Amino acid sequence: MVVDVEGALLRSSSSRSLFPYFMLVAVEAGSFLRGLLLLLLYPVISLLAGAGGGDVAVRAMAAVAFCGLRESRFRAGRAVLPRWLLDDVGKEAVDAIVTLTRRRSSPAATATVVWASSMPRVMVEPFLSEYMAAAEGGGEVVVAAREMKVVWGFYTGVMEDGGEVAAASPEVRRAMEGVDDVVGFSGGSMDLLRSPLVSFCKEVYVVSHEEKSKWRPLPRRREYPRPLRRVAEALGYDSTMLTRKDKTVLCDV
Numbered sequence: 143m144v145v146d147v148e149g150a151l152l153r154s155s156s157s158r159s160l161f162p163y164f165m166l167v168a169v170e171a172g173s174f175l176r177g178l179l180l181l182l183l184y185p186v187i188s189l190l191a192g193a194g195g196g197d198v199a200v201r202a203m204a205a206v207a208f209c210g211l212r213e214s215r216f217r218a219g220r221a222v223l224p225r226w227l228l229d230d231v232g233k234e235a236v237d238a239i240v241t242l243t244r245r246r247s248s249p250a251a252t253a254t255v256v257w258a259s260s261m262p263r264v265m266v267e268p269f270l271s272e273y274m275a276a277a278e279g280g281g282e283v284v285v286a287a288r289e290m291k292v293v294w295g296f297y298t299g300v301m302e303d304g305g306e307v308a309a310a311s312p313e314v315r316r317a318m319e320g321v322d323d324v325v326g327f328s329g330g331s332m333d334l335l336r337s338p339l340v341s342f343c344k345e346v347y348v349v350s351h352e353e354k355s356k357w358r359p360l361p362r363r364r365e366y367p368r369p370l371r372r373v374a375e376a377l378g379y380d381s382t383m384l385t386r387k388d389k390t391v392l393c394d395v
Contacts, residue, residue, distance in 0.1 A: 143243055144286075144339050147259040147266060149329025150349055151239075151274075153232045153357045157191035157199040160261060164203035166223055167265065171216050172207065180206045200260050201301055204290065208262070209299025213292050216264065224269035232357030235349075242325055242347070254317045256284045258339055262301060263287035284317045286339060318342045329354060 145151060148160070161184060169177035183206060191199040243255065257274070259266045263285055271283045288302040318324060326346035328334035340346060 143239070143254070144256045144258060144324060144326045144334065144343055145239060146326075146328040146334040147257050147270070148261070149334060150327040151232070151235050151257075152227070152230045153235075153354065153359070154230055157196040157260075158188050160200065161187065161203065163223060163226060163261065163265060164207040166226065167216075168207040170222060171211050176206065197260065204262055204301050205299035207299075208290050208297040211297045213295050213297060216297075220268045223265060224273060227266070227269045228273055229359065231360055232354070233360050234353075234357045236360065238347075239327065242327065254284060254321075256286050256314055256317055256339065256342075258334055258337060259285070259287040261287060262290045264290055284313050286311065286314050314339070 152159075161180075165177055165180055168180045180203065183202065187199045187202055190196075190202065239255070255274075257266070257270045266287055267285045270285055274283065291298045291300045291302070321342075323344050324342045326334055326340060326343035327349075328346055329349045334340060335346065335348075
């Protein structure tokens, strides 16, 4: 199964809606001045995203947030950021993924899900590998996302070109090898349909903007379906309700 993270997992999917995640990286891993610079550039980023330059907007945010950061000191991707991403996951999206993976896999086997994202791999991989593996029944997690280029241990702020690199990675090809009934799950952005990953898919389910606008956030721990209880327990969801809108989140972690 191939899932478009921004289009078919997160409730907000536009390039502009990804801004808080890059702001977190800029402030948490960088500095207040870096975050201020990204904030000042938001009108330009918003215009780029609105004019159809979503990938350009993502590249611009990544350049400001990552340029000059020491790779070994980047901790936001493994600490606060996964919690923010989980807060934006749609319950209906998880239900659909669980249903599709069960339908496509045999009872004795676990499903492999390839998660495609326009964000840098370093931002989404910890969230997907640690938390969303529970949603797919503990199967293998494969992330198809572009790397941030590193020189002498520092991020340059430059992302790899195009989705072809991510789609051609050894782990993606290994996951798709010998599988002839791969299904894709995308959103109204149609990013997955323009990706080389769609060539692996036998069929693709697309969620419309109208359907997605009705998605609800994940329920609290007591109401979680069994595959997601591990997610809630890992985050301590009963007592720690961190969201992207928390003004004190950077001080709490």
